[in-house]
Each structure stands twice: as C-alpha cells, then as structure tokens.
Amino acid sequence: MESMKLNAQNLSKFEGKVAVPTYDRSLVKTGIVHVGIGGFHRAHEALYTDQLLHQKGNEAWGICGVALLDFDQKIYNTLKDQDGLYTLIVKELDGSLTKRIIGSIVEYLFAPENPAVVIEKMASLDTKIVTLTITEGGYNYNEATKQFDFSNPLVQHDLAYPLKPKTIFGYLTQALKLRKERGQKGIALQSCDNVQGNGHMLQNMLMSFVEKAAPSLLEWIQKEVSFPNSMVDRITPATSQIDIINLKEDSGIDDQWPVVCEPFKQWVIEDHFVAGRPAWEKVGAQFVSDVVPYEKMKLSLLNAGHSVLGILGALKGYATIDEVVGDDGINNFLKFYMDHEVTPILGDLEGVDLEKYKESLLQRFGNIYIKDQIDRICSETSAKLPIFVLPTVNAQLNENGPVQFAAFVIAAWAIYSLGVDENGKSLIIKDALADVLNKKAIEAKSDPKQFLSIESVFGDLKKSETFVAAYSKSYHDILKYGIEKCVVDLNDKMLNKI
Structure with a gap:
C-alpha cells in the first residue's frame, strides 16, 4: 500500500483506514503541560484526553508535551515533524490490531533548547495542570535517607543556575515563582508515575528543593498548589521497527514513532485539582477520595x-x-x-x-x-x-x-x-x-x-x-x-x- 506522511495536512486522508481526530485541533488550548512525552503517556493520558476532546466543550484541555532531557530530542523532533500526531496501535489478545491517530498533543517543547519558554508555558494562565511521567528514578529520592538527594549534580546545577534548570524541580520552582509574582492562582501537579503515593512523593520532593532554592515560595505552594495521587496502568512496550513498517504497509501511515500497547488500561485519580480539571471520568478514568x-x-x-x-x-x-x-x-x-x-x-x-x-x-x-x-x-x-x-x-x-x-x-x-x-x-x-x-x-x-x-x-x-x-x-x-x-x-x- 502506498503510504503518506502523518501530519495535519494529510490527516483527513487517513479517514476510513483508521480512527482519526474529528475535532478542530486549531481551537484546542493547552490547559495541560505534560513532562515526559514517551510511549506510556501517549498510550494513556493523551488517549484519555483525545477521547474527551471528541466531546464538545472540552477545548480548554489540550496537551503541551515537554521533552525534558537531551535524550528526548528524538521524540520532540518526531512530534514537531508530525504536528503532534501519532498512531496508537492496540495489540488485542486475539492478534488483531486496533489503530487510531491521537491529536490531543497540540503543542510540544524541547526544554534543553529553551528553558525559559517551558517555564513560561507552565506559568501561563491557560495552564491548569502539569502532569508528569518522569520514571520512578526522576523523583530524586534516596531510599537510604528517605530524603531528597541534594548530591545529584543536576540538582546542584539548578540551585546555582535557577533560570536554566535541568530537573523537573528546577522548572516547577521557577514556574510557580512566576505565578506567585504575577498574582495568579495555583495549579495541580499530578504524577502519572509508578510510585506509591506519587502525589505525596512529588509534593515532598518539590518542597525539599524549594526550601533551598526559593524558601519564600513554600507558604504559597502549600496554599495554592494541589498534588493529587493517581494510579496508572497500561503495558506499553517499546515500539519496534517492525511496528513502524507494518503500519506503513497495512494502513498507509508513515509514522516515525507510533505507540503500541495492550488493550487493558486503568487510571484511578484523587479528585483534588485546585484550578479545575478535564472530565476524564466521561472516558473511563475513575475519580476516588483515596487511591x-x-x-x-x-x-x-x-x-x-x-x-x-x-x-x-x-x-x-x-x-x-x-x-x-x-x-x-x-x-x-x-x-x-x-x-x-x-x-x-x-x-x-x-x-x-x-x-x-x-x-x-x-x-x-x-x-x-x-x-x-x-x-x-x-x-x-x-x-x-x-x-x-x-x-x-x-x-x-x-x-x-x-x-x-x-x-x-x-x-x-x-x-x-x-x-x-x-x-x-x-x-x-x-x-x-x-x-x-x-x-x-x-x-x-x-x-x-x-x-x-x-x-x-x-x-x-x-x-x-x-x-x-x-x-x-x-x-x-x-x-x-x-x-x-x-x-x-x-x-x-x-x-x-x-
């Protein structure tokens, strides 16, 4: 089958072959900044959000994806080249494939290229939630001391050069500082990582960093920022070259980085969002008082x-x-x-x-x-x-x-x-x-x-x-x-x- 490059210009040409976004992506604002736009996020939160955007009245909840590390340049370049679009391939238990093009990531930033732009985006009035998939190791937690690890060279860098951060803690601190200085309201910071009490972990580690980096910000964060815990679940293996080739040959989609996953998915979230949230429960997420x-x-x-x-x-x-x-x-x-x-x-x-x-x-x-x-x-x-x-x-x-x-x-x-x-x-x-x-x-x-x-x-x-x-x-x-x-x-x- 003849293939076409996946991008906004060609999107309508894939209708009938796979499910595609039917909402007007140009009207979608980025109410969510997500840090860590790897396979799991794109098989999970970005999918839930894409499904919600198909229902009218949710245009404020698009995603700005942030590639945080130098290592993440490839995914950033891919999303930029494809206008944020990618194919999600669900590998069913009977061997069949369910494919859909996801359109919820409508903006994408590469943090090492311009840290100030990322900080500004997190501080934007439109941004109500910052979500994270930074892996278990990204929280900088020392199992022996049960404390934030200040010996990490990247943390030391962020303390010395606060306007050119390299860690998530440096970025969040500067963004929250801007929100406070501008008299804006706070936001929700939501971990989507496999960490028990992930919201509490994020809060504790961030507050430890802020105590050294910007102690005058502590009280404002305690009053204005929420850290909902969540449980996330979907097996998302690495995409193989065979997946890319098969998608091109079977569906005619030239996608540089599709995402493959299992059919099962689950998202359980504590309903604690100080600046509002998407109605993810309408598309299968479960909101509870205790996760x-x-x-x-x-x-x-x-x-x-x-x-x-x-x-x-x-x-x-x-x-x-x-x-x-x-x-x-x-x-x-x-x-x-x-x-x-x-x-x-x-x-x-x-x-x-x-x-x-x-x-x-x-x-x-x-x-x-x-x-x-x-x-x-x-x-x-x-x-x-x-x-x-x-x-x-x-x-x-x-x-x-x-x-x-x-x-x-x-x-x-x-x-x-x-x-x-x-x-x-x-x-x-x-x-x-x-x-x-x-x-x-x-x-x-x-x-x-x-x-x-x-x-x-x-x-x-x-x-x-x-x-x-x-x-x-x-x-x-x-x-x-x-x-x-x-x-x-x-x-x-x-x-x-x-």
Whole structure:
C-alpha cells in the first residue's frame, strides 16, 4: 500500500483506514503541560484526553508535551515533524490490531533548547495542570535517607543556575515563582508515575528543593498548589521497527514513532485539582477520595510481577516477557510470590476481586502479540525494586512473614548485575547505578551480603538476619544449580506446605 506522511495536512486522508481526530485541533488550548512525552503517556493520558476532546466543550484541555532531557530530542523532533500526531496501535489478545491517530498533543517543547519558554508555558494562565511521567528514578529520592538527594549534580546545577534548570524541580520552582509574582492562582501537579503515593512523593520532593532554592515560595505552594495521587496502568512496550513498517504497509501511515500497547488500561485519580480539571471520568478514568489501596495493589502485583519475570527471564536467556510467562517454573513462581507474600499484606480492597485481578495479570503478561522486551522491563531496576518489591519485604518482615520468593528475586538480580546470563551471553544493563551495581555484584561473589550494602536501594535491609539468610541461600543455589532447578525446587516446597 502506498503510504503518506502523518501530519495535519494529510490527516483527513487517513479517514476510513483508521480512527482519526474529528475535532478542530486549531481551537484546542493547552490547559495541560505534560513532562515526559514517551510511549506510556501517549498510550494513556493523551488517549484519555483525545477521547474527551471528541466531546464538545472540552477545548480548554489540550496537551503541551515537554521533552525534558537531551535524550528526548528524538521524540520532540518526531512530534514537531508530525504536528503532534501519532498512531496508537492496540495489540488485542486475539492478534488483531486496533489503530487510531491521537491529536490531543497540540503543542510540544524541547526544554534543553529553551528553558525559559517551558517555564513560561507552565506559568501561563491557560495552564491548569502539569502532569508528569518522569520514571520512578526522576523523583530524586534516596531510599537510604528517605530524603531528597541534594548530591545529584543536576540538582546542584539548578540551585546555582535557577533560570536554566535541568530537573523537573528546577522548572516547577521557577514556574510557580512566576505565578506567585504575577498574582495568579495555583495549579495541580499530578504524577502519572509508578510510585506509591506519587502525589505525596512529588509534593515532598518539590518542597525539599524549594526550601533551598526559593524558601519564600513554600507558604504559597502549600496554599495554592494541589498534588493529587493517581494510579496508572497500561503495558506499553517499546515500539519496534517492525511496528513502524507494518503500519506503513497495512494502513498507509508513515509514522516515525507510533505507540503500541495492550488493550487493558486503568487510571484511578484523587479528585483534588485546585484550578479545575478535564472530565476524564466521561472516558473511563475513575475519580476516588483515596487511591492508596489501588496503587498498592498495582505496584505490588503488576509492577513487581513484571520485575520478577524480567530478572528471572533475563538470566535464563529469554528476550520477551510473554516467553517467560510460557516457562511453567517461573510462571508458578510468580503465582506463589503473589499469593503468599504479596496478597497477605494488601489488606481490604473494597470492590476488587483480587483473585480475578491476579489471573488477569498473567493473561496480560502472556499476550504473545505485545512482545514486551525484557531489556525494557529490567531497565532502572535500582529505582523500581525499592517501590515495587521492598515494601512487600518490609511488611512481611514486620509480621515475621515469608520473604523467600522476594529474597530469591533480589539474589537473582545480584547475579544479573554481573552482566552475563546463564548461557554466557552479555546482558545490557540500563541503570543509573549500573557501575555501582556491577561493582557490588562482583564483591557479592565472595560475600553475597555486599550487594545489599547499596543503601540508596536497600536502605537497612542488610540488618535483617531473616532476609539475609534467605537471600544468601538463594544466591548460592542459583549460582550452583541455575534458575530453572531453583524455581522448581522452591515451587515444590511451597506445594508441600499448602
């Protein structure tokens, strides 16, 4: 099929082939500034917003996408070249594809190119909400100290050169300062990241930074700015070149960076927006008074489950998550972990069928059409495990409960951090702490406990004799017998207990 470049000029030509925006994008104002315009945002918030823009009266809620880091120049250039348009490809469980062109991102900025423009945009009267997908590591939180990490060189830069910031905290501080100076009202700052209490985390980290950078702003923020917590959920693997080629050949759309995702999506949000908000509930979002039970369930089961499958699967040499789900030993290992270590610490989840939710997770992980790359799942594990797995470990230790499966996963991660799988193939470790992890992984070969000494990740976990014993045994067993035999043995022991 002959293809056409995706842009505003050609948009009408795709009608009939895929769903396209039918609203007048030229009338849409940017009431939302979103920082971090990667795949997840474009499969999630931007989709919800696009659906809402199809209903009259919502023209004030378009999105201005901000590419924050130098690394993000490619996505910025792509959106600029395509007038903010992109194709969302939903890979259904039966293998069919549901495609639609999304038009809710009507403005796009590259922060490193002109920080002042981004600050001005956040301070604009039209802007009512700033939303964020900056990854778990973007909050600059030190697990050991439980505090904002002022030793970060980028933070030091922002304190020294406040008008040329590099971190989200520097940008937000300057934008809020402008709003205050101009006598404007405050805004809502909403995290859409996989962080428990993500609104509280954003608030605490920002206030820590502001206390040093602009202390006179603290009281105004406390009065004028809200930080709603939210729980977000949609598996969004990296787009492959094959996805781009197939879209061009099957639908005639020349899209430099489409987004692929699973059919499932969920967004649970605390209704705390001081300057107004879009009626996202009209298109499937759920507004609640307390999001904590939902996010705890999701982070401890879905996100932790992804990490379990990723780490164990990587060591065995698998490439994608669905392949790992097809491994009966690891599949059963994950079920036991969820049932016996996670479920007991979740408490009452009113209106949630937990057994059905866990069953659905395995179906979603096993979607053979998603092909979620293990490299992606294992990236930045040092920021993920303190959020996804360690709260479960600490809760169980406080109750003298079981931690064997979690300890096994962390032992496997220590071995993974050596950078070689069980077949002798090199692993690509994408992590801000890659050098530290590798150094401690090497030291762990003679003393496994050394890996647990990374306090920014594990805090004081190495002081728990119960955990260290389970972890050390797992470490030695994995090295001696390999992942496959070890998970089968653990599963058998659990079956004998039941």
